[in-house]
Amino acid sequence: MRKTSILVLDDCEDLLELTVCFIEKLCGCTVVTARSLADVQRQLETVLTCELAILDINLDEGQPNGIDVYNWMRANGFQARIVFLTGHARTYPLVTEAERLGDVKIFSKPLPASTLIKIVQNEPVEP
Amino acid sequence: MNLSNPEPANLGGMAWETTRYYAVTYLVGLLIAIVGWKVLGGLQVWEWYICAAICLAVVALSWVVKSMPPRFWAWLFVGMSSAILIACIYNSYLMAQVGGRFLAPLIGFKLMAIAMAVAPPRPTWTGYTVIGLCGLLPVLFLVFLPAALRPGVSVLEPWHTLLYTVIAAFLLRHRLKAIELEKSLATVQAQKHAMNELAQIMLALRDLTNTPLQAIDLTAALLEKGHLSSEAAAAHLQAALAKLRDLSHTLESYEGQIDWQVATPSFRAKRLLGDKARRNRLSTYSKRD
Numbered sequence: 259m260r261k262t263s264i265l266v267l268d269d270c271e272d273l274l275e276l277t278v279c280f281i282e283k284l285c286g287c288t289v290v291t292a293r294s295l296a297d298v299q300r301q302l303e304t305v306l307t308c309e310l311a312i313l314d315i316n317l318d319e320g321q322p323n324g325i326d327v328y329n330w331m332r333a334n335g336f337q338a339r340i341v342f343l344t345g346h347a348r349t350y351p352l353v354t355e356a357e358r359l360g361d362v363k364i365f366s367k368p369l370p371a372s373t374l375i376k377i378v379q380n381e382p383v384e385p
Numbered sequence: 386m387n388l389s390n391p392e393p394a395n396l397g398g399m400a401w402e403t404t405r406y407y408a409v410t411y412l413v414g415l416l417i418a419i420v421g422w423k424v425l426g427g428l429q430v431w432e433w434y435i436c437a438a439i440c441l442a443v444v445a446l447s448w449v450v451k452s453m454p455p456r457f458w459a460w461l462f463v464g465m466s467s468a469i470l471i472a473c474i475y476n477s478y479l480m481a482q483v484g485g486r487f488l489a490p491l492i493g494f495k496l497m498a499i500a501m502a503v504a505p506p507r508p509t510w511t512g513y514t515v516i517g518l519c520g521l522l523p524v525l526f527l528v529f530l531p532a533a534l535r536p537g538v539s540v541l542e543p544w545h546t547l548l549y550t551v552i553a554a555f556l557l558r559h560r561l562k563a564i565e566l567e568k569s570l571a572t573v574q575a576q577k578h579a580m581n582e583l584a585q586i587m588l589a590l591r592d593l594t595n596t597p598l599q600a601i602d603l604t605a606a607l608l609e610k611g612h613l614s615s616e617a618a619a620a621h622l623q624a625a626l627a628k629l630r631d632l633s634h635t636l637e638s639y640e641g642q643i644d645w646q647v648a649t650p651s652f653r654a655k656r657l658l659g660d661k662a663r664r665n666r667l668s669t670y671s672k673r674d
Contacts, residue, residue, distance in 0.1 A: 270596050270600075272600055272621060272624045272625070273596055273599055273600050273603075275621075276600055276603040276604060276607070276621055277603060279603075279607060279612065279613065280603045280606065280607055280612075283607065283610070283612035284606070284607070284610060284612065316592075345591070345592045345593075345594075345595030345596050345599075346588070346591075346592050347588045347591060347592075349588075350588070366595070367595040367596060367598070367599040368595055368598035368599040368601075368602045369599060369602070370602065371602060371603060371605075371606030374603075
């Protein structure tokens with residue numbers, strides 16, 4: 259049986275490494291990692307096979323943000339679930355913009371480990 | 386008439402500035418009067434010279450001694466204004482004798498009353514006092530003016546001048562209220578700006594702490610399930626702590642801005658943040674209402 263594949267986008271190297279370890283070990287999924295939109299674009303074919311994308315909203319300064327990545331992925335045929343993770347407040351303009359997208363869920367960091375498991379396993383969880 | 390306008394905290398400086406400002410203004414006005422009278426008909430103008438000398442002395446005094454109490458500058462201002470008004474009375478007496486040339490009777494009183502309304506002096510009582518003198522002195526002047534000279538003065542006086550002073554008093558009151566309102570608005574704007582800056586700092590703090598906290602959370606979960614070696618866990622925890630330490634160093638630069646005269650030296654951080662947040666919510670609700 260094919261393992262569930264998940265895309266994780268985060269510009270923080272350390273957190274990305276931990277998230278990958280967490281999802282692979284505790285959820286038994288395979289993880290595709292990316293640190294920027296360019297990374298996602300390079301792995302288009304792999305990304306399109308993912309069943310969930312966990313995107314950080316605020317990436318490196320001057321780089322395309324998580325919403326740009328969302329728009330690019332949707333425009334290129336990604337139809338699976340997309341979840342945003344953010345350390346920013348709900349009033350932050352990018353978070354407000356993400357809320358308007360409609361077909362995404364936004365979660366605030368720090369996210370409890372149990373919530374992350376529920377997100378990956380597509381169990382009902384309120385942001 | 387409302388004389389109880391709250392005075393500003395730096396009243397001493399404002400009283401000094403008022404006296405100096407009016408001394409210079411009077412001086413300019415007196416020079417115009419002296420030249421004017423000379424051109425009009427060569428009347429004696431020695432009383433204007435005396436007033437000009439008084440104003441010059443006040444200007445000089447304001448440069449030499451600045452650290453006198455507000456009351457000193459206030460009385461000096463009232464005294465200087467009174468001297469000019471007395472000179473106006475004397476001048477009006479002379480003009481009444483001339484009669485036909487008395488085209489603009491008691492003009493000095495009217496001008497001074499309007500000046501008080503346009504540029505309110507501090508403390509506020511000085512403005513009302515000078516306006517009062519501008520109304521009272523012409524009445525006394527006409528009461529004591531010899532009957533033979535009365536035809537030399539317009540039949541409208543002193544009521545015309547009195548009307549000016551009443552209008553000036555209302556204008557002064559309105560102007561003082563407008564100044565108070567402007568000051569309140571400026572204070573509210575400054576407070577709003579400070580709150581906005583504080584909120585932005587708090588948001589930045591939250592943003593910078595959330596990523597290392599998330600890393601600690603995931604490390605703990607992985608350690609608990611035995612999926613992470615203690616070395617790897619320690620490395621992740623060190624990285625998260627390094628970020629929090631960086632943040633702490635960044636925050637040190639703000640410590641110098643705390644006014645410990647106002648802030649409480651010993652406080653409980655959680656309670657402090659709770660209090661501030663509650664106050665912030667209350668102010669938001671009151672703004673909505």
